[in-house]
Amino acid sequence: MTPLIASLPAAVPFVGPEVQERSLGRSFTARIGANENVFGPSPKAIQAMQDAASECWMYGDSSSHDLRTALARHHNVSTENIIVGAGIDGLLGSLVRLTVAEGDKVVTSLGGYPTFNYHVTGFGGELVQVPYQNDAENPEGLLAKAVEVDAKLLYLANPDNPMASWHNGNVINDIIRRVPDGCLLVLDEAYIEFAPHGTAAKIQTENPNLIIMRTFSKAYAMAGARVGYAIGHMDLIAEFAKVRDHFGMSRISQAGALAALQDQEHLTQTISKVASARDRISQIAGKNGLTPLPSATNFVTIDCGKAGEFARAIVAELTKLGIFIRMPFAAPQNRCIRISAGTDDDLDLFEAALPKAISEARKKLP
């Protein structure tokens, strides 16, 4: 191993639900912990993937041309402004590799997306973390810190995961304007389709200091197909060609994502279902004396009102009851639990289990 690799921890950003199931010895009855979109992909996307299955003897198009072209049209940019990759996770890995040398500073929020942190640490970057402010990422604080430490990357998720909070696009646009040269703002908009109108930042492909990440994993409900994309200056996008796995995209996933993009009606329906599920989760939380936080995502973060141990006990009890959920990692946000928008059945199970979980947690942590 290289010295850098030898220095890395063996820790994993997230333990997957299947891994938990095998360790528990049984299946979850409600899978509402990974912000997956239970309402499923467009039937047209499913059909496209089924049609492509028998053609998977062929490598995918190494340039994802058709998908990139459609995305470019969708966002009113050029194909050269779009890079497609194996999810935002894969793109973040490539981006960090492109921009972060050992010892370089990277600014993000304390308790922000762990997989981004994993990539930064994995390439020897030094994380500088800014606390949340009012359970939201702190754009001004992040920017000030990036300037202060001469950060190569500044990561900001809008809407945020795990807190479901968001800023108006104008707030973000103002930050973008002030990103110093030599720093790249990584704006993770994985959940943007669920957010109120006006949340998305202005796409500005002439700006070399901005890259916006989007995904088919959340609103398009294709997490398991691994398709994300980034929008940025064409010179920056071109750099990905130096590190990306050129034939690494699944041909089936390329076909599915293209069809999903073309079915905006399904997307609209999904967003509406997610909004209803969010409302119901909030109601369930309220009925149990917990405080749901506002959400611009496909999950609701619920303030359990005590320290992290209490939230952790609720997660543990729900897990025992067959409900897969997660919670924020860092204090004080770890007083919360995080529930993904589920089907009616999922939320029935959650509604039945939550009072028991709270009761057990209270017994253990009176």
Add this chain to the structure above:
Amino acid sequence: MTPLIASLPAAVPFVGPEVQERSLGRSFTARIGANENVFGPSPKAIQAMQDAASECWMYGDSSSHDLRTALARHHNVSTENIIVGAGIDGLLGSLVRLTVAEGDKVVTSLGGYPTFNYHVTGFGGELVQVPYQNDAENPEGLLAKAVEVDAKLLYLANPDNPMASWHNGNVINDIIRRVPDGCLLVLDEAYIEFAPHGTAAKIQTENPNLIIMRTFSKAYAMAGARVGYAIGHMDLIAEFAKVRDHFGMSRISQAGALAALQDQEHLTQTISKVASARDRISQIAGKNGLTPLPSATNFVTIDCGKAGEFARAIVAELTKLGIFIRMPFAAPQNRCIRISAGTDDDLDLFEAALPKAISEARKKLP
């Protein structure tokens, strides 16, 4: 960009057939250039992928547990000895990242797999290349060079691409035995299922100096699904957890690969079809006065008997005629062209086009 990235060329290992088609303005009629397996995946694998398509709202199992367990059983090793990744290309990238720091030496064959070289260069490694010997990789020469330069990695493909040549497994086993500590032999067996019995190296999971790469892209005909795996010492395999994209595997591809592995009968049929196609390609070559080389893969490398310009002209003429093929990059192997096992229709087209292509090439390079 980091200094390393800024120093990298923008070159791409391979130009994909779709990219060529767009540049030509029309489609290839025979796609026999990327060693894809035209005979297609097992119908059971196709069915499994079609079934999984509607479930792709879920991330894939982050540990690919079922597939790894089945592979472990198939190879009579432990699950901990198997890492699954997005094709051998993806795994090679992770492996190079794990083991090669800037300036470290890596030994491979001159004219060997360009994507491996791409990863090495991409992580700042220094390639040390050993010429082919009799159109085959030179195991003794590679080992001697690895010892001489204190290489971190020694890459050897058996069977070889692009020459289709191979060594008996005992030759490889003997090299494995002598790999010095501190060096890791990367044995790329992407084409092993097409090779004569006895070509595969002995799997030895107690040996920390060996990692064997296999794929579902070739014999299993799932190149576009991106599933490869590596077999090695559990301590080495565990290191991949520090760099891999933990949720990066397509759920659809995981399901397809598992079903493909379980249909060994289809694999046997495919191998037989490939053998027939190889024979026919060799006959076509012979009838045209060219010399087919022996092949243990799903392609035939054909010696065109002159310098690289002549082979390059034949490739260009075949491309014009709608036939997608490739050729080796380095002299003197670039006197050859490389034809993947095609369907009867593919080879009818190749048979009809080859005499014209040779004739045009002779006119240009008399």
